[in-house]
Amino acid sequence: MLTQLVRPLLAVGLLVTALLFASPSVAVEPVVDTAPTYEDLIARLDALPSSLEAVARYDAAVARADQARALPNPSIAYDMENVYGTGPYNGIGNAETTLSINQPLELFGQRSARVQAARSDADAAGLRREQVRWQVAAQVALVYAEAEAAARRHELAAEALSLAEQDARGVAAMVEQGREATLRDIQAQSEVASARAAVDEASALRDAAFARLSAIALLDRPVQAIGASLLDRAPGTPQAGDADPLAVQVAQAELVTAGRLVTVERRRARPDVNASLGMRRYRDTDDEAFTVGIELTVPLFDRNRGGIRAAYAEERAAEARLIAQQQEARAGRFAAVAALAASGSRTRAADNGVAAAEEAYRLSRIGFEAGRISQLELRSTRAALIASRNAAVDARIARVRAEIDLARLEGRAPFGDSR
Template identity: 60%
Template sequence: MSPTSRRRPRLAVGCALAAIAATLASPVWADPAPTYGQLLQQLGQTPATLEAGANFDAAEARVRQARVRPNPVLGLDVENAYGSGPYNGLNNADTSLALSTPLELWGRRAARVAAARAEAGAVGLQRDLAVVDAAGRLALVYAEAEVAQRRATLAEETLSLTVADARAALALVEEGREPLLRGIQGEAEAASARATLDEAVAERDAAYARLTAVAMIPAPVTSVDASLLDAAPTAVEPVIEDAPTVRVAEAQRAAAERRIDVQRVQARPDINASVGIRRFEAENATALTFGISMPLPLFDRNRGNIEAAQAEFRAADARLMTARQEAQADRAAAVARLSASVSRVRAADGGVTAAEEAYRLSRIGFEAGRISQLELRVTRTALVGARSAAVDARLARVRAEIDLARLDGRAPFEGTQ
């Protein structure tokens, strides 16, 4: 092959590498997201917390309504009117005006109010748990956006290293110390790194969009400056008495027990009393009327509703036992995962340091001709893998902190922001 024909492929490889490297110098305008702590203060405006707050307001309104006594009934009866004979018209009519009201005996009102209060207590605890869940989701979305940003940065650095290694290989090809195949391989690696960067950038932009939507940030987020991945997890507290899920299950069990009382009271007769006045047109006289009425419990004794309420209580009691068992196991597992993730982060950081030193030495050896391009590629791949593992370890630590925070009933990284 003539020198001219060999120079053209080398020039093509060099031009391709220059085109790939030129994309790294494009400016990026960033609109940083608020810090996680700032977004946490605005958590009350998110749809999940607003929904939970509205449900609690509705439960409180039902408590107020349960305290209200039933309205009295005003009745007007006209007898012996518009008939035949002496009852023609209203001259001999008997007119009664009466006021009747339920007496609400047997503790009917008290049972109703107690059941409504128990329901409101359970809904209030569910509202608190919903706020904790919303804080955990916010922390996860924020961390995932930061992870996507770091992976895009890592992909950009990988592309830069790959282009630099390919240029070094091309220089050795130009000197005749390496075959032309090495330059072509370098170009292929650079093109693959470019495709990886494009994919990482797309994932980063998608993560920014999710963070903007979940956190309800007015302007689209284009960067995450305040790191949550590097934040230290909250110190593990001693074992708490009851997890939020257990407290919710206890409140639901208490509400189910109150509903049994309500149904038992409903089985008793609902007595109504009335008082009124009657006008006798024929005698031109008036008299008071008194009355009392009650249904006879011959057929409907509310047994079905009582049995249904008792069954619901047994189900709530079973859910409480399950919640207690799961809370103990889940918290022990969350503490173990958090401890393991902290150790994993330290190990990953040490691996990154070792991989960076190995790559630096390999690059020196490659440029001096003491090691091959294959060995340089292996150390570069190890460096990329170590950096990626460090990012994954930090995300795992955030997930472990979110799980433990939910079991403790607090926001993730509470007190660290």
């Protein structure tokens, strides 16, 4: 009795399993690698190669500043006098030996000038590290937005192909009914072929953009889709702009460093002083005595005039870079704020244009199917719809670029808080 019940149940189970695997509605969907969110990529900035390089350069500058504080090493000397001569000085029996320690003395402010210059260079390296960080953030935002835009353009191209095929079917039906000439059918098929080529091109551009995003984000394999949208995100209100941009701060720090290097070169022309302290032993009397000495270089031939002139020239160059950077930052901020405001208006206008183009195409399609509108007018409204949707994507890319430019000047990540 139990066997009679088990066999039908087993057969039913096998049948259901076969139907599940055979049914296309329950087929396993391919796994799509979705890109990390923009916030996740920004959180990983410190792990990107450019950021690591900037951090390493800053660490090197800090290490040089620490090294600049080190005192010069002393030297030990051992001298023997009155040796290998004649008479009683034959050999080393009556030699006088001296053991001394020599210590260079960094007088005339030489050490302090060196330490201050190294410390200033480390400060400039710290600002450059922050500058590189936000430059990398800007690059990540741009590549992310371009990948999303490429994906949207591919979707728009696929939709344009679908609309062209739909219109071509309508034209073919009218040709069969004798309401349109055969030439219209040929033109519609040509438009379908052109739209299909546009889809292939958009697919290649999308894959390339995804590959760039995967490369800059150090992902294991290329992404295939964008999750959270960055194009639809509205940027925040620009900051007051009272603080100097990072680029100006870097130029100011470099000018300070150049000025301190002038001091280093000027004090390098001053005499070097060495002090010595030793113990001398007289072999013939077996007596001992201290020796004290001081050595002073005479800046007679080398006064480091070339080094001083070069340091002054570097200082003038740093001052010129600061002035240029201030002017560029002022103009760049004005342009970025204006571009951001204009891109917002452009985006709203593009969205309104898309809504109007969609309604126009809907009405023209109804009129075409009713025979009141020609194929040329239908094609025109369809082309306007495709152009308006692409214009909306372009407007959003322009808004992202304006936000990136402003964020770079303000020292922050695009669409994020200030540092």
